[in-house]
Amino acid sequence: MKIKMDDFLTELKDYKEVCWKNPYYGQEGETFFNLADIEDASERLERFAPYIAQVFPETASTNGIIESKLVEVPNMLAALEEKDSVELDGKLYLKCDNDLPISGSIKARGGIYEVLKFAEKVALESGDFSLTDDYRKLDSDEFKALFGQYGIAVGSTGNLGLSIGIMGAKLGFSTTVHMSNDAKAWKKDLLRSKGVIVVEHEGDFSKAVTLGRQEAEKDEMCHFVDDEGSRDLFLGYAVAALRLKQQFKEANITVSEENPLFVYLPCGVGGSPGGVAFGLITVFGPSVKIVFVEPTHAPCMLLGLYTGLNDEISVNDLGIDGKTAADGLAVGRASNLVGKVIKPILYAETTVKDDRLYEYLTVLADAESIFVEPSATAGVASFVDLNKKLGGQEAIVKTGTHIIWGTGGNMVPKEEMDHYYETGKNFLSK
Numbered sequence: 001m002k003i004k005m006d007d008f009l010t011e012l013k014d015y016k017e018v019c020w021k022n023p024y025y026g027q028e029g030e031t032f033f034n035l036a037d038i039e040d041a042s043e044r045l046e047r048f049a050p051y052i053a054q055v056f057p058e059t060a061s062t063n064g065i066i067e068s069k070l071v072e073v074p075n076m077l078a079a080l081e082e083k084d085s086v087e088l089d090g091k092l093y094l095k096c097d098n099d100l101p102i103s104g105s106i107k108a109r110g111g112i113y114e115v116l117k118f119a120e121k122v123a124l125e126s127g128d129f130s131l132t133d134d135y136r137k138l139d140s141d142e143f144k145a146l147f148g149q150y151g152i153a154v155g156s157t158g159n160l161g162l163s164i165g166i167m168g169a170k171l172g173f174s175t176t177v178h179m180s181n182d183a184k185a186w187k188k189d190l191l192r193s194k195g196v197i198v199v200e201h202e203g204d205f206s207k208a209v210t211l212g213r214q215e216a217e218k219d220e221m222c223h224f225v226d227d228e229g230s231r232d233l234f235l236g237y238a239v240a241a242l243r244l245k246q247q248f249k250e251a252n253i254t255v256s257e258e259n260p261l262f263v264y265l266p267c268g269v270g271g272s273p274g275g276v277a278f279g280l281i282t283v284f285g286p287s288v289k290i291v292f293v294e295p296t297h298a299p300c301m302l303l304g305l306y307t308g309l310n311d312e313i314s315v316n317d318l319g320i321d322g323k324t325a326a327d328g329l330a331v332g333r334a335s336n337l338v339g340k341v342i343k344p345i346l347y348a349e350t351t352v353k354d355d356r357l358y359e360y361l362t363v364l365a366d367a368e369s370i371f372v373e374p375s376a377t378a379g380v381a382s383f384v385d386l387n388k389k390l391g392g393q394e395a396i397v398k399t400g401t402h403i404i405w406g407t408g409g410n411m412v413p414k415e416e417m418d419h420y421y422e423t424g425k426n427f428l429s430k
């Protein structure tokens with residue numbers, strides 16, 4: 001592909017950190033979803049809640065609703081004021097999806113939702129099930145045998161694979177996760193221990209996805225979860241906005257022009273940040289300012305938006321290698337659907353170097369005793385960079401409510417997390 005280079009693209013190509021104000025923000029966009037779609041997804045999750053509470057006892061305290069806490073992090077703010085000289089009149093919060101039950105990341109929203117929706121469809125088609133039944137009925141030999149005739153497949157090296165794998169296997173589906181053979185051993189072991197079939201592919205991850213998709217398409221009883229274009233994944237993520245509305249009520253947080261809401265979302269293929277962003281704008285309106293963040297080595301969404309080529313361009317086309325410690329964000333090509341949805345609603349985007357991901361991981365652990373994975377600390381960097389790089393020109397950036405979305409962490413084995421923490425400590429002492 002021939003690309004006309006300019007100063008901005010040269011910065012991206014040279015792995016420089018950037019802060020990009022979206023010029024399309026506020027323009028008219030195509031409509032793909034509406035509030036009724038989000039409410040429909042939310043109601044489906046409520047129908048399943050008694051089942052979820054029964055089969056995943058760790059969700060009993062929230063009655064089977066898979067949700068995370070919103071916590072104010074004043075010590076983290078103080079640490080950032082000290083380390084990076086940020087200035088904030090408003091309040092800083094962490095949305096703790098790093099602690100989501102069942103699969104420990106934001107993928108427990110979209111991924112689990114898509115599996116449940118498929119299960120509901122299969123159950124309804126069987127004739128032995130209706131929407132008004134108690135969904136605990138699905139936790140039975142009869143329905144497990146039914147689901148066992150169907151397959152669910154996904155290509156993922158990380159959290160999406162865990163989420164689909166754990167939920168699919170629990171329902172009784174024959175569940176397959178396609179991974180590249182360099183995927184982490186603990187993830188493969190964990191999935192296999194739950195009865196998931198893990199297929200390892202030679203070569204890189206996108207090849208694993210392609211081969212997985214081809215295999216699944218040959219089998220009409222198999223549902224392939226398509227990370228790049230799935231509407232169900234997207235809507236599962238969007239439900240977060242309705243839940244946040246409730247949490248805001250409890251915490252007395254208002255969203256208005258005088259008190260804007262800034263949300264910092266790490267972006268891989270775009271589904272999770274896009275779904276959450278769309279949900280928030282739909283529920284709270286234009287006082288929500290959405291900020292995406294990607295690693296300097298994998299800025300696929302930014303590249304697609306900036307060039308207008310959306311998913312027709314990959315970071316490799318610019319010579320960017322896609323290699324980052326933020327494995328949830330190591331994506332070379334953005335979702336076409338999300339690229340279109342996000343274009344008029346994204347306020348800004350920043351990129352971040354891996355060193356800083358580790359640093360903020362350690363700073364957050366020391367300040368708040370909260371341990372997240374490197375992908376999840378990208379939002380911290382984004383908060384800092386927006387405050388410093390845009391705060392001078394746009395005063396609202398220093399006001400209002402700021403939420404860093406902590407996207408993952410609690411499935412990471414302790415030794416691995418210790419290693420992340422030490423890596424951050426080393427960078428900080430340099």
Ligand SMILES: *Cc1c(COP(=O)(O)O)cnc(C)c1O
Nearest residue numbers: 159268269270271272328407408
């Ligand atoms: C998947 C993931 C993301 C990004 O989600 P996309 O839908 O790929 O954009 C961010 N953080 C973590 C921890 C993830 O697992």
